[in-house]
Amino acid sequence: MTPALPMVAPAEGLPTRVRIHEVGPRDGLQNEKSTVPTEVKAEFIHRLARAGLTTIEATSFVHPKWLPQLADAETLFPELRDLAPAVHLPVLVPNERGLDRALALGASRIAVFASATESFAKANLNRTVAESLAMFEPVVARAKDARAHVRGYLSMCFGDPWEGPVPVHQVVSVAKSLRDLGCDELSLGDTIGVATPGHVQTLLAELNEEGVPTDTIGVHFHDTYGQALANTLAALQHGVTTVDASAGGLGGCPYAKSATGNLATEDLVWMLRGLGIETGVDLGLLTDTSRWMAGHLGRPSPSRTVRALSATPQEQ
Template sequence: MTAVQLFDVSLRDGLQNEAVVVPTHQKLAIAQRLVDAGYTDIELTSFVRPRLVPQLADASDVVAGLRGLHGADDVRFWALVPNQIGLDRAVDSGIGHICTFMSASETHNQKNVNRTIRESQAALERVIRSASTQEIGTRAYISTVFGCPFEGDVAVGSTLGIGKALLDAGADVIVLGDTTGMATPHQVKDVLAALVDGGIPLDRIGLHFHDTRGTAVVNAFAAWQFGARMFDGSTAGVGGCPYAPGATGNAASEDLVYLFDSIGDPSGVDLELACEAGRELEDVLGRELPGRYHRYWLAETGRAKCRTTA
């Protein structure tokens, strides 16, 4: 199995629901920090309707700004696309890699994209085939794999069917989303086992955990023990999901870097430089971010903002 591969999703998934709209030049400054830290895969933006996600209305400008980054040629930059129109915009921007998304839960999919699972799957198969013919890499997110805030347990058969269909359409990887942080370590291993037994190669499965219940790192470790090596993280733990109550807090990238460094399977990301990216992001947003290693590092280096109490 190959070494651990981390995908930082803070500039898209992390920022999309932030009240503070971050200017393009500051997003690019964070992107430079992430490149300098050694991330080889960065989810940069999303080509959704600007009125739906104002934070990402500058998607084309952000992609254009990559030309000014040092070391960007060695990094894969990804953009989320909801449909064929989004793909066309992404292609026009010059992005080389895209992500698609749908849910394994019928209710969550309806609330998120106003489509049935069958409708979403058929549409995304077309998008992925189109991307593949243009030699654009695709990661296919599947949300609510480990539980749905509306339905509770989600049958692994739903994830298996969706995953096989999207891979057959040309997706390079499927990414299992723990959308509300409901997963447990045993469940993670059970789901991975079911998918592998169902014919999906482990090296085509990524994991996207949330830390809602404080279990993101232990779930990542469980997946690693099973043999998975691709993991999403968000700098300083920024981000959540607007259609999943209680889903605040993606797995923090720094927490994952520290985890894999500590067990002797380093990701190649410089932890100190990753923390510097988190510090700058926190300054830009003007609020504390929840990443555990991030908070430790700020305190350890004397950069945590002191607060007085009455």
């Protein structure tokens, strides 16, 4: 009997449409202990597309040694051909070798993964920030030559497990470098989930002042301290229209142990739907998908919306 959808009540100063960048199949599954079979991944992505998601990060062309969970990128990616061009299927590439593999399969949207802090650059990429940017330079340049769209992830934008709070100017500096390399879009990651709404708006304002337009910025919040949706609201109020989320709240960060899941796509869709903001997503189909995936993973979804919508028929 619980209403399956929130009442629609728009609020002032918000965008009319938000593009959800779904990261579950890549960012979510790369953190799973057991490897999900390729055919399950392919069905997951197809189901997400049927639920209305139009940007679905499909996999990563990192060396299989580092991410065995995504070692099947070459097999998986061709299984998704029927989704193009309606659905964008960005893939993560760590270096030129990864780019070669992605382009050879016809990928038209790629992403690189940078860090705002030296500690995480060292832990995640085994390089300084400057060295990692130097590594990305030919990757982005060659991707642009191949007419691919390039997203630059920027992790640890708010706090770092080793360094604590991250100075805003430091994030802006790396963000500008990624833009200078040619990135079409940035994704600002709160990898350990410590950000709060004022911090989000401060960083966005500083990026604008330094010439990084809001329409090139996506936000990527983690729910470690329960702040992800409030931070998303703050970002929308600043004009951001691209929000990363993970179906069912899958995922976290393998190199930052205290980081729990990404913002759940369902919790995001619930808020956006209530605000009258278009996403194109069917919440019922999406929740069904996350429940189905949770069955494959053998544990319940951490998304509160998925749990609430799942509990209703049995309990009432």
